[in-house]
Amino acid sequence: MNNFNIVGKNVIRQDGLEKVTGEAKFADDYSFPNQLYSMMVRLSVAHANIKSIDYSSIENDPEIIIIDSRDIPGANYIGAIRQDQPIFADQKIRTYGDVVCMLVGSDPEKLELAGKQVKINFETLPTLTDPLKSLKKDAPLIHEQYKDNLIVHYPLRKGDIEKGFSECDHILEQTYTTPFIEHGYIEPEAVIALLREGNKGVHIIGSIQNPHTTQKVVATVLGWPLAKVRIQQAELGGSFGGKDDTMNILSARAAVAALKTKRPVKIRYSREESILESYKRHPYTMHYKVGYNNDGKLIAMKIDILADGGAYASMSPFVTWRTVVQATGPYEIENVWTDVRAVYTNNPYTGAMRGFGSPQPIFAQESIMDEIAIRLDISPDTVRRINGFKTGSVTASGQKLHDHDVNLITVMDRAIQESGFQEKWKLFKSQKPEFGIAPDRDDLILKKDEFIDPDKTVYKGIGLAVSFRGSSLGAEGIDTAAAYLSVQADGSAYLLCGLAENGQGLRTTFSIIAAEVLGISVDDIFYLDHDTSVIPDSGPTVASRSTVMGGGAVKNAAEKVRTALQKFLTEKWELSENDELLFAGNKVSCKRKNKQIGFSELCGLARNKGVNLAALGWYAGPQVDWEEETGQGDAYFTYVYGCQVAEVSVNISTGQVAIDRIVAVHDPGTVINKVGAEGQVFGGVTQGAGYGLWEEISTHQGMPRELNFDEYLVPTSKDIGKIVPIFVQGKEKYGPWGAKSLGEPTLELTAAALANAIRNAIGKRFYNLPLNLEEIILQRKLRKEDLQRGSM
Amino acid sequence: MRTKVEFIRAETINQALQLLADNNKNTRILAGGTDIITGMRMKSKRFANIDLLLDINSINDLKGIRLLEDSVTIGSNVTFSEILENKIIQDKLPLLIQSASGIGNLQIRNRATVVGNFVNNAPCADSVPALLVYNAKLRIESLKGAREIALQDFLVKAYKTQIAPDELVTDIQIPLANDFCGTFYKLGRRQSVAISRISLAVLAKLSNHKIDEIRIASGAVTPIGKRFDDLEEFAIGKNAGKELFIELAQKMAQQILDVTGLRWSGFHKIPVLQQALYQLLLTTIEL
Amino acid sequence: MKNIEFTLNGFPMLVYVDPSLRLLDVLRNTLGLTGTKEGCDIGECGACTVLLNGKAVNSCLVLIGQVENQNVLTVEGLSSHGSLHPLQQKFLEYGAVQCGFCTPGMLLSAYALLQENPHPSEDEIKDAIAGNLCRCTGYKPIIDAITAYSR
Numbered sequence A: 001m002n003n004f005n006i007v008g009k010n011v012i013r014q015d016g017l018e019k020v021t022g023e024a025k026f027a028d029d030y031s032f033p034n035q036l037y038s039m040m041v042r043l044s045v046a047h048a049n050i051k052s053i054d055y056s057s058i059e060n061d062p063e064i065i066i067i068d069s070r071d072i073p074g075a076n077y078i079g080a081i082r083q084d085q086p087i088f089a090d091q092k093i094r095t096y097g098d099v100v101c102m103l104v105g106s107d108p109e110k111l112e113l114a115g116k117q118v119k120i121n122f123e124t125l126p127t128l129t130d131p132l133k134s135l136k137k138d139a140p141l142i143h144e145q146y147k148d149n150l151i152v153h154y155p156l157r158k159g160d161i162e163k164g165f166s167e168c169d170h171i172l173e174q175t176y177t178t179p180f181i182e183h184g185y186i187e188p189e190a191v192i193a194l195l196r197e198g199n200k201g202v203h204i205i206g207s208i209q210n211p212h213t214t215q216k217v218v219a220t221v222l223g224w225p226l227a228k229v230r231i232q233q234a235e236l237g238g239s240f241g242g243k244d245d246t247m248n249i250l251s252a253r254a255a256v257a258a259l260k261t262k263r264p265v266k267i268r269y270s271r272e273e274s275i276l277e278s279y280k281r282h283p284y285t286m287h288y289k290v291g292y293n294n295d296g297k298l299i300a301m302k303i304d305i306l307a308d309g310g311a312y313a314s315m316s317p318f319v320t321w322r323t324v325v326q327a328t329g330p331y332e333i334e335n336v337w338t339d340v341r342a343v344y345t346n347n348p349y350t351g352a353m354r355g356f357g358s359p360q361p362i363f364a365q366e367s368i369m370d371e372i373a374i375r376l377d378i379s380p381d382t383v384r385r386i387n388g389f390k391t392g393s394v395t396a397s398g399q400k401l402h403d404h405d406v407n408l409i410t411v412m413d414r415a416i417q418e419s420g421f422q423e424k425w426k427l428f429k430s431q432k433p434e435f436g437i438a439p440d441r442d443d444l445i446l447k448k449d450e451f452i453d454p455d456k457t458v459y460k461g462i463g464l465a466v467s468f469r470g471s472s473l474g475a476e477g478i479d480t481a482a483a484y485l486s487v488q489a490d491g492s493a494y495l496l497c498g499l500a501e502n503g504q505g506l507r508t509t510f511s512i513i514a515a516e517v518l519g520i521s522v523d524d525i526f527y528l529d530h531d532t533s534v535i536p537d538s539g540p541t542v543a544s545r546s547t548v549m550g551g552g553a554v555k556n557a558a559e560k561v562r563t564a565l566q567k568f569l570t571e572k573w574e575l576s577e578n579d580e581l582l583f584a585g586n587k588v589s590c591k592r593k594n595k596q597i598g599f600s601e602l603c604g605l606a607r608n609k610g611v612n613l614a615a616l617g618w619y620a621g622p623q624v625d626w627e628e629e630t631g632q633g634d635a636y637f638t639y640v641y642g643c644q645v646a647e648v649s650v651n652i653s654t655g656q657v658a659i660d661r662i663v664a665v666h667d668p669g670t671v672i673n674k675v676g677a678e679g680q681v682f683g684g685v686t687q688g689a690g691y692g693l694w695e696e697i698s699t700h701q702g703m704p705r706e707l708n709f710d711e712y713l714v715p716t717s718k719d720i721g722k723i724v725p726i727f728v729q730g731k732e733k734y735g736p737w738g739a740k741s742l743g744e745p746t747l748e749l750t751a752a753a754l755a756n757a758i759r760n761a762i763g764k765r766f767y768n769l770p771l772n773l774e775e776i777i778l779q780r781k782l783r784k785e786d787l788q789r790g791s792m
Numbered sequence B: 001m002r003t004k005v006e007f008i009r010a011e012t013i014n015q016a017l018q019l020l021a022d023n024n025k026n027t028r029i030l031a032g033g034t035d036i037i038t039g040m041r042m043k044s045k046r047f048a049n050i051d052l053l054l055d056i057n058s059i060n061d062l063k064g065i066r067l068l069e070d071s072v073t074i075g076s077n078v079t080f081s082e083i084l085e086n087k088i089i090q091d092k093l094p095l096l097i098q099s100a101s102g103i104g105n106l107q108i109r110n111r112a113t114v115v116g117n118f119v120n121n122a123p124c125a126d127s128v129p130a131l132l133v134y135n136a137k138l139r140i141e142s143l144k145g146a147r148e149i150a151l152q153d154f155l156v157k158a159y160k161t162q163i164a165p166d167e168l169v170t171d172i173q174i175p176l177a178n179d180f181c182g183t184f185y186k187l188g189r190r191q192s193v194a195i196s197r198i199s200l201a202v203l204a205k206l207s208n209h210k211i212d213e214i215r216i217a218s219g220a221v222t223p224i225g226k227r228f229d230d231l232e233e234f235a236i237g238k239n240a241g242k243e244l245f246i247e248l249a250q251k252m253a254q255q256i257l258d259v260t261g262l263r264w265s266g267f268h269k270i271p272v273l274q275q276a277l278y279q280l281l282l283t284t285i286e287l
Numbered sequence C: 001m002k003n004i005e006f007t008l009n010g011f012p013m014l015v016y017v018d019p020s021l022r023l024l025d026v027l028r029n030t031l032g033l034t035g036t037k038e039g040c041d042i043g044e045c046g047a048c049t050v051l052l053n054g055k056a057v058n059s060c061l062v063l064i065g066q067v068e069n070q071n072v073l074t075v076e077g078l079s080s081h082g083s084l085h086p087l088q089q090k091f092l093e094y095g096a097v098q099c100g101f102c103t104p105g106m107l108l109s110a111y112a113l114l115q116e117n118p119h120p121s122e123d124e125i126k127d128a129i130a131g132n133l134c135r136c137t138g139y140k141p142i143i144d145a146i147t148a149y150s151r
Ligand code: FES
Pocket: C037, C038, C039, C040, C041, C042, C043, C044, C045, C046, C047, C048, C049, C058, C059, C060, C061
């Protein structure tokens, strides 16, 4: 183990001070003289051809400026993989969130009235809301330029699946589904575009997750060179993957409007507008067929997954790629046959969200693992111990896991030990609550013997779930990052990494890394505002890659400066090549020579001698590879492992589930920032719990029903019991001192652990998230449109 | 959001009544404002075309909770937080405390008033079932005079009450129910800040294990908060016990189905309601 | 339009505004005090929490006319003379701040609680901040920070 001075200790956030005083400036906190406001015009329909737009009743109003696709100098269609999404939908509406045009003016209220006067002549088209129907041969095309509604299909083939099924003792087939999920960042979207003087282009300040992605989109839409588009990230009020595509589009709209009006233009969304237009987590339908032997060994697994991509491709191809790599879970299985498809529908479009294609299959696969254990009458940890990855195991994609600590069983054992899992699981399993009423029973009046006494209504349960997760982008993306460090003559330093802060605290983590290398205090590091004009593109803040990639780049930059200082001191103190210099406690010392100098003094001297104390650090992810047709290859350069154990109390009279305790054991490699790491666990588990029990965007004919926090229920302070975070710090050769990923693993396991705990408590398996009141009692969801059902 | 409405803050009841009497204006009384301000923002029809918001928060005569000989009077300015902190209510009206503590969140309870909760008569107004079983009465004033009306009669249908445009509810009078035992129950989707799915209130008086009097009210499962008179009569004189409680629960469910028909949420709510009432009765009435 | 006097962060304040404007809009737009945040506009998220006469309220549900002659405290009034209130310090030490968007409202809810109840139990803390949604921290570090301050 390294001997660290700062790494792994509790450090106060870099940006904490301004956040507790209210001074931190979020996007909507910026205002500029002469600023205009904006309002989006939409059609209340999921799928339609636009025939004409009539602006006649507002077009002569000098106070209202109309912005639509005719004002776009560059491309109107954008998208990371497929350029299928319009900035302004001028031909066709594909989902409710689509914006036909935007009105700009100085009086928001006037804009709202004017918006109602835009007359749009349209013809409705059949609405596709079921991904399965979208795949049908005769289904109407949502995007005419493609031959069908399929966005992507990833096959993965390993071994001989038919042989596997024919040779195993048992086969279990089950289908699981998950809903649309809203990111639920508390700050709604906001952005301001300002024209810069002369020919300098446009300056955009916004609640932007990935400034460099936004820069590319805005440049494409304006038809400008990248360097004329300067994106500044405002303090970001949460993102969780959600302020990417939407913010790129809003930024482009604001830029187009600023260009036309020559005035600053602000777009700010209400919560309703935010939920209506922004993308969601993919709903999945997952069919699993698993062959296993009497001894618990998995022999074959056939997986068929259908993801609802909604109206636009967005990140679907990347999200579902992670799914295909990880769909079997962390189990070594000889024969695997997986198909993952994403398809277009007229539902809200789906894209990146913390977890990114993993929470869904984990819910399915970890539920099934428990079912296998129960059928074989062995404990859930045993079936995982038998099949779980160990050093040297080969994944479904044929990747051999070695050269890092494959800590799956280790994290599981820690979680079991901490929670007393085995005894509790056996004990709770022996409870046999009798309850329930058939979901479609006509007579809703309970029979005498169906009434439950108060002391027989609450049952405890415990459940576990494990996962492995590829660190960073994997074989689908260019994985590099840059960092800029400029040490000043007094030893203080500016630092900036090309990966943008999303609220999780990467400024702090990066400052710790730089301070550790230079042996100075974190307080001496001044983290700069993120601005595309000063730092190279480092790819997006996604895939829990910031610490491993950005941290690598920061460490590289700091080491460059340290090397320069070392060289300077070696000459000054006349040291030999092998003399070791210690950078610690704001001092640099050489033991052998018994010499010591303050870091600040050293920087002054070096600066005076013309030593360069600024550096651009770089980190490139190791090589990975992937074979599209068979889904074979080294998908990610390394993996992280996690196990969560959930304890619940289930009320069988009402369907309420109370979360008593969640033990979360993760191996994120080296922990750089302890407070930050624990914060990731608390936050991730809480979001995961919301996914498991309450959260859902349901749609009616493609229209989202839950548009604000009164109906979209994110967990409050009262909803989560105790969360116990534990870190097992495995050895890893990549990243800064072997630090890897944590943000997403914390979220992806919780719903599965909860489902297994509920199964343990009441003996029922649930197949459809969220496990809300109705699901627990009826094993189905109830919707407003269900009125016609039943007898009356 | 900007609201182009006039705003006036009344300092006395009389001033408020004068303003309400001006029938050229669509005037809305603003107490806590937690319903009205959101309603106006959401452009809800119920709050459309308001000309004047009449703030009654600084009318001192509408503040205060008073214990009289056989009743408690609560002014129409009194917020849920004030209810929760009040010793008299804690001692005398436990169901009101139970229902108030589950309302919204602290910020809402600090503003929202008990009277406002039922003047808007939303199906999920949590305090209504508790007030109904306490036989709460309202005092309503207008320039023409004052009248009293039982809460039960005041509530007409969802979002509709017996109040006239020129009237102001000045207080609620709640007769003491010292020899009753009772409980309030609420089921929400989340532990807090949840709109109730089901709410129930029960008050009962027993002698010799027989029901002398019982009062049962529900919220959220019916279009408005509602007392179940037939059930109450049916129970009188019967032996308090599982048998009776099951019957009451079944009858309540049947009544709701008869009156409102089966709604989309009924597949869950109707069975759960029966369990909840049964269990509530069992825990409230010591056998 | 009307002159409205009230006390803001300990100082007398006079604004000339439409009394039916929301307190939140007056704070943010008229007075430029952007520490108070807007997250839902319907009283569900608590990002706009301020103290009105010492009680936590959602400033999106209060009209400026209702604030006349009353006492308002926003996050900007928590620290005095450039030094942090100890509660703010605890928020920093315990990692109660991630993205920081919920932080101003959260601090005010916690502050109001601690004024009335200097040694709250965990359940009392949870109840006091149940109207403040936080999507980042899972609440635990916030509860810990408040607990630490109360000791
Ligand atoms: S903005 Fe006021 S509570 Fe959300």
